[in-house]
Amino acid sequence: MADNQGRRAHHQQEPDVFRDLGGSPAPPGYSEAEEAAEDYSAHNLAQEEVSIAFYHADGMITVEFYRNLQTVVCPPPYRMISLMYFNGVYVLEGHNLHQLIPRIRRHRLGEVYCYDPGRHGLPEDQPVVESIIRLSPEELSDASAPGNDAD
Numbered sequence: 013m014a015d016n017q018g019r020r021a022h023h024q025q026e027p028d029v030f031r032d033l034g035g036s037p038a039p040p041g042y043s044e045a046e047e048a049a050e051d052y053s054a055h056n057l058a059q060e061e062v063s064i065a066f067y068h069a070d071g072m073i074t075v076e077f078y079r080n081l082q083t084v085v086c087p088p089p090y091r092m093i094s095l096m097y098f099n100g101v102y103v104l105e106g107h108n109l110h111q112l113i114p115r116i117r118r119h120r121l122g123e124v125y126c127y128d129p130g131r132h133g134l135p136e137d138q139p140v141v142e143s144i145i146r147l148s149p150e151e152l153s154d155a156s157a158p159g160n161d162a163d
Contacts (some may be wrong), residue, residue, distance in 0.1 A: 059120040064095075066102060068144045069126040076102065078119050086110050100149060106142040 015110065063077045076097050086093040095102040102114040104112075104124065115121040127140045147155075 040107070060105045060119045064116075065123045066122055066144050066146070067123065068146075069128075074102075074146060082114075082117055084113060086113060101147045101152060103143075103145040103147065104141050104143070106135065106140040108139045111139045111140070 035046065042142060045160045061078065063075050066074045066076070076095070076099075077098070080099070081095060082098065083096040085096070086109055090108060091105060093104045093109040093112060095104070095116070106127065112121060112124075124141055127134075127142055153162065
């Protein structure tokens, strides 16, 4: 019982980044992606990260940890990059995506945002992520099954 109370006390002491920065708690429906997307950048430039948060065009947010990243593939003309994890593959489509590879290699890519042409001009000579697709192992297995030829 005392151990349970200790856990609750520890949980209650976790920081609230909104309050810690002098603000109020996060409002309902708050999205870090909306705030970060004022001037479009496909990514954030950060200190060394332990994970990547993917902000999908449909509003879904997924997070994967670098320790689970197995392979990164970005074939010319660099309009697609695949990040292969133990539990699936993330396929990013867009422009100049090869520029993300040095940041991924150094674990300095913490967030990836989809480009919204209604809100932003198209940046020149910068990575632009137009879509993020997550494929589970089951989806990959189904796609490679005999009789599922991709035309």
